[in-house]
Amino acid sequence: LGAPAAAAPRRGPGGRAVAVLGGGVAGLTAAHELAERGFDVTVYEKKAPGGKARSMDVPGSAKGNRRPLPGEHGFRFFPGFYRNLPDTMRRIPFPGNANGCHDNLVPSTEVMLARIGHEDIRLPFRSVGKPPPVLTPDALRRALTGLFDALGNIPAHELAYFVGRLLVWFTSCDRRRDAAWERVPWWEFIRAARMSPNYQRLLAIGITRNIVATKAEVASTRTVSTCMEAFVFTALGRGADGEPDRVLNAPTNEAWIDPWVAHLRSLGVTFRVGWTVRDLTLAGGRITEAVVQDPSGARQAVTADHFVSAMPVEHARTTWNARVRAADPALARCDRLQTDWMTGIQFYLTEPTPVIHGHVNHIDSPWSITSVGQAQYWPGRDFRADYGDGVAADCLSVDVSEWDRPGILYGKTAKQCTREEVAREVWAQMKAGLNDTGRTVLRDSALHSWFLDPAVELGGPRPANDEQLLIHPTGTWYDRPRAKTAIPNLFLCGDYVATDIDLATMEGANASARAAVNALLEAAGSAAERCAVTPLYRAPELGPARAHDEARYRLGLPNALDLG
Structure with missing residues (x-):
């Protein structure tokens, strides 16, 4: 392939070098479990550790000694029926927390269905x-x-x-x-x-x-x-x-992802951030190398004893060439799996605007909007003092799930709008559901700024989204692969891999990574304790x-x- 042999993981005795391809929740989980069992692990991540779960800095938003405003792909919530991910969070040390990052989960106490032209419905948990x-x-x-x-x-x-x-x-x-x-x-x-x-x-x-x-x-x-x-x-x-609905008590990276990465480094995990996986090389029935593109754009050949593909399905399947697919026909069926846009936008407000102590489902909004006021869950932080320019006092984080229906301002779908138009449209749709019952919940004068997920590209003839969400139309369960492939040193994890929860979630990503590690341990002949994979309660x-x-x-x- 003409790629130089470089950037290879450390080779350990007995075939213990593992290349984890992708650094989202699945990849970090796999690295965590493998490192605890003595494997030499290198994680290759295209953007930043945490994947879609991470939070990110809003460029140019910090002044003085404050941190940048916190942005994100979409808000994180942790239902009480998650069992595997919370176990991992307990094993991530966090200063002052007896149960590590798990102690950073705090409950919501209610949910609202915001209606347009009807009384809003508030339900306590x-x-x-x-x-x-x-x-x-x-x-x-x-x-x-x-x-x-x-x-x-x-x-x-x-x-x-x-x-x-x-x-x-x-x-x-x-x-x-x-x-x-x-x-x-x-x-x-x-x-x-x-x-x-x-x-x-x-x-x-x-x-x-x-x-x-x-x-x-x-x-x-x-x-x-x-x-x-x-x-x-x-x-x-x-x-x-725990409680039915929980969120984090700080921006996601502060409360979870950064401590996780630090802990993995302490276990010996190496991170290659900015490295994009392009191809897998199959020879003799095994993966012999992964071809990656480094931050300079040069191609490198990564060798390892085992490879864990932990990328989202729309990216992972581009690395499975014809020879790899021929070695395991289940990989080809992944081409039938579908993804769609579910993307976040944050509105920063000059006054605290929690709306309710929980999530709001803007149930009549054309763009299927859900939102949550975040600063109310961050008791150890003074938003004005800690983030931005000292004027913004809250962050209303919003998920937009429907990008193909016309909105109420411009008569255009979200994909047809510019980024500015998307922000105006989402704000208008939220106001339509919250400001129609005799009180003004959202005021234009309180709107400080907004931040739309940078993975979305709008304003041109071909809108694109580099971080989509697996969806679940009827029959697609049969096309979802298992963690163990027919290639003895290739393993899959991610929210598209078949797990008990059957939903594209952080819990599914975590559970699939545990299954992948168990399959790898079996293939390596390891006597290490297998990962616990806790099924949903029956x-x-x-x-x-x-x-x-x-x-x-x-x-x-x-x-x-x-x-x-």
Whole structure:
């Protein structure tokens, strides 16, 4: 290939040199687990450690001795049903914290569904009351009804139907979930097209966006219901690491990513930042080198005993050439996996503007906006004194999930707008939902500045986004690879790799990295302890119902609770 042999990881005895290709949550997790087991690890990362999870400095925003304003690809939240990622966070030292970075997680206490032309809906977490001691289907029905009845304005018979559909999922066996419900859109599973507008907006779209961050009309029932089930059990106090919704008590890099990288360096991990993986070389049935481009633009040949591909799928698959794909046909199926734009923009305000102590789902916004006021969660920091120019007092962080529908100001999709137009449009859509009930929540005079994710390129004929999000249309579960490939020294991790959570999340990235490390340990003949991979919680009381459904599925019968 003409690439010089350089920048190779240190070669350890017994085949213990590992090149981790990608430094997001998956790559950092893999490096962490391998370094703890004595492997020599080098991480190659194109942009910055942390990937889409990182926070970033707003260029030119700092004055005096302050830090730059904190920007990010999109806000981070850590549901209580995450189990693997919190375990990793406990193992990252942080000054003054007994449980490391895990102690930097703080709970939100409520969520808001901001309506346009309707009263906003504020829901406290833990509103279910005392959870039932035994989750029989009937007890679960009552708990679910109480949980979703708090939304209000949904006809009783429609709410009852929705709860019934959830019970069908809760009592479905794994084979039905994988074979049947994976092929059915969530919108169809809950019969949203037949229901009232409030049912569609609140139950079909609103909850889905808040919990799963995906589109109800195309997302598979398997994906949505898996996370819905996990969230319900967390709300009921079952199988949770913590409160239903948690965020960090400082910008992400300060509270988590920077301490993580420092800890990995202390374990001997080497970082090559600014290095882009271009290709993998296969010879003799194994990967012999990764071809990377260094910060100067020169190509380098990286050799190692083992290679862990930890890049997002849209980038990873560009490194799998024809010979690599021929060696493992499962890699070619990844071409069918789809990504979409879900990108963040931050608004910096001259006055504290928390809105609520939690996330806001701007449920009627054309661009599917969600937001959270961040400074309220950072008690050890004075925003004005610590960040920016001393004028900005808060950061309203926003995720934009829909980039292909016209907005309300310019009649253009987000992809057709300039960056300035996107900022104006998002601000207008938020005001439309928050300022329409008799009080002014967002004031134009308080808007200091904004920062749109630099991965997005707008204003030209071909808009681009270098950091997209895996989406989950029906049937795509079957195209997702496992961590172990048919190539004995190549392993995959990332939120596209098949894991129990079945959703593009930090938890999925972390769990897949643990699976990749376990496969690598097996291939290396290592006696090191395997990584724990904790599955999502399943209520044991519902085991008999799932077993009964397994028998019905084999006979070609529907779930016993599936009344159509």
